[in-house]
Amino acid sequence: MPLRLTNTLTGHKEEFQPLHPPTVTLYVCGVTVYDHCHIGHARGAVVFDVLRRYLESGRQPFKVTYVRNITDVDDKIIERARAEAGRTGTELKTACREVAKKYEVSFREDFGRLGLVPPTHEPRATEFIPKMIGFIADLLKKEAAYEAPDAVYFSIRRFSEKHPYGQLSHQKLDEMREGVLVKPGEGKKDPLDFALWKKAKTGEPSWDSPWGPGRPGWHIECSTMSTTLLGDAFDIHGGGQDLIFPHHENELVQAEGAGKKFAKVWLHNGLLTVNNQKMSKSVGNIIRIQDALERHPPDVLRLFYLSAHYRSPIDFTWEHLGEIAHAYDRLATFLARADALDAGDGGAVLSDKVKEADRVFHEAMEDDLNTPRALAALFELVGHANDTRWLDNALMRSTVRVAKEKIRELGGLLGFFQVPDHVGAEAEQLVRERDEARRKKDFKKADQIRLRLIEQGYVVEDTSGKTVVRKRV
Ligand SMILES: [Zn+2]
Numbered sequence: 226m227p228l229r230l231t232n233t234l235t236g237h238k239e240e241f242q243p244l245h246p247p248t249v250t251l252y253v254c255g256v257t258v259y260d261h262c263h264i265g266h267a268r269g270a271v272v273f274d275v276l277r278r279y280l281e282s283g284r285q286p287f288k289v290t291y292v293r294n295i296t297d298v299d300d301k302i303i304e305r306a307r308a309e310a311g312r313t314g315t316e317l318k319t320a321c322r323e324v325a326k327k328y329e330v331s332f333r334e335d336f337g338r339l340g341l342v343p344p345t346h347e348p349r350a351t352e353f354i355p356k357m358i359g360f361i362a363d364l365l366k367k368e369a370a371y372e373a374p375d376a377v378y379f380s381i382r383r384f385s386e387k388h389p390y391g392q393l394s395h396q397k398l399d400e401m402r403e404g405v406l407v408k409p410g411e412g413k414k415d416p417l418d419f420a421l422w423k424k425a426k427t428g429e430p431s432w433d434s435p436w437g438p439g440r441p442g443w444h445i446e447c448s449t450m451s452t453t454l455l456g457d458a459f460d461i462h463g464g465g466q467d468l469i470f471p472h473h474e475n476e477l478v479q480a481e482g483a484g485k486k487f488a489k490v491w492l493h494n495g496l497l498t499v500n501n502q503k504m505s506k507s508v509g510n511i512i513r514i515q516d517a518l519e520r521h522p523p524d525v526l527r528l529f530y531l532s533a534h535y536r537s538p539i540d541f542t543w544e545h546l547g548e549i550a551h552a553y554d555r556l557a558t559f560l561a562r563a564d565a566l567d568a569g570d571g572g573a574v575l576s577d578k579v580k581e582a583d584r585v586f587h588e589a590m591e592d593d594l595n596t597p598r599a600l601a602a603l604f605e606l607v608g609h610a611n612d613t614r615w616l617d618n619a620l621m622r623s624t625v626r627v628a629k630e631k632i633r634e635l636g637g638l639l640g641f642f643q644v645p646d647h648v649g650a651e652a653e654q655l656v657r658e659r660d661e662a663r664r665k666k667d668f669k670k671a672d673q674i675r676l677r678l679i680e681q682g683y684v685v686e687d688t689s690g691k692t693v694v695r696k697r698v
Pocket residue numbers: 253254255447472
């Protein structure tokens with residue numbers, strides 16, 4: 226069955242057909258580097274990591290060109306830098322660069338620890354300023370934009386004579402206008418008009434342009450980076466649901482205003498709450514990726530995200546993450562035990578259960594990336610493999626091996642097992658010593674070593690006369 230994805234633009238689940246197979250072009254809005262990343266950022270990153278992996282390794286493999294940008298010039302960065310500059314006396318422009326650099330490093334560390342495949346291109350907005358200026362000049366020429374004293378604005382009214390504004394967020398102009406406030410000093414003709422180029426205020430980072438020194442608006446950054454790197458028409462544009470309006474609506478209208486086809490499919494992941502509340506500084510309930518990874522390995526966090534459908538909302542509590550860790554433990558235990566078994570005697574029988582798990586898994590993934598159903602198939606197979614009395618039975622043992630390989634293969638498609646469950650060199654040495662002690666029937670020494678391993682945070686099991694350790698989840 227071909228892959229089907231829910232396209233926010235049409236509101237339908239559609240068969241996915243890339244513009245130029247076997248290549249798939251994918252653009253996902255990345256982070257604005259003004260603070261450490263939180264577990265909401267990680268959700269989006271994991272969702273699109275799974276999409277990319279599945280596109281590349283599913284039953285119909287494609288070759289994905291994946292672009293995820295870094296917004297390194299933005300109001301939030303300037304705001305943060307202003308506070309830093311006030312404290313340290315640094316020049317605002319320098320402080321802006323320092324803030325962006327610091328949080329880009331932090332973001333790279335966090336995303337690296339999550340075991341995400343790095344995108345093909347990771348452009349920084351500040352590297353594309355001349356291209357953005359060209360894009361804006363083109364919009365002015367096509368009369369889709371106008372210059373005001375404070376900024377160059379995109380003209381919604383002018384544009385919507387030809388194209389509907391609100392086609393992505395499925396809203397009417399009046400509904401959208403209701404929620405928009407015009408700030409004093411803004412030279413907009415319509416509340417929904419938005420800045421393409423913000424003219425510089427004193428001390429702010431700025432670049433020269435035909436409209437004087439200034440900086441690009443957030444929306445034009447993404448439209449420029451995506452079309453420059455992927456072409457005027459590309460396959461998939463992704464991001465969180467909170468970006469649909471106004472960010473993506475504006476990206477779309479800008480591209481169409483410049484006569485570009487832009488994204489064929491729009492994919493949006495659902496939002497994350499913490500104890501049913503939106504994460505915010507004022508509530509003080511922001512959980513950083515670092516906080517979660519201090520308590521649990523990355524695969525547990527991944528399992529938490531994938532246990533919900535990507536379009537659904539997901540609520541985070543530490544209790545729930547603990548339950549997820551418990552579930553993951555079943556998977557990790559099975560794999561550690563199965564790994565410790567002798568290779569078996571070949572002639573493996575691919576059991577019906579393994580075939581069934583494979584079929585259900587792929588059907589679920591091809592149906593709009595239904596990861597909860599795919600995971601259920603995976604865990605059912607784990608349950609089946611764990612139930613059998615495989616330890617004493619050669620045939621069962623080889624079946625377990627096949628089950629183990631299938632679990633690793635399917636789990637790998639979801640991005641599991643990429644971050645090694647680090648068993649340190651010291652622990653490996655202790656395992657060897659313990660096995661040696663047991664062979665010599667020195668059970669006292671074996672017990673002492675067992676305790677030392679437990680103290681070091683390992684779970685210790687004896688399987689077929691061998692010591693099996695794994696990090697406690
Ligand atoms: Zn964007």
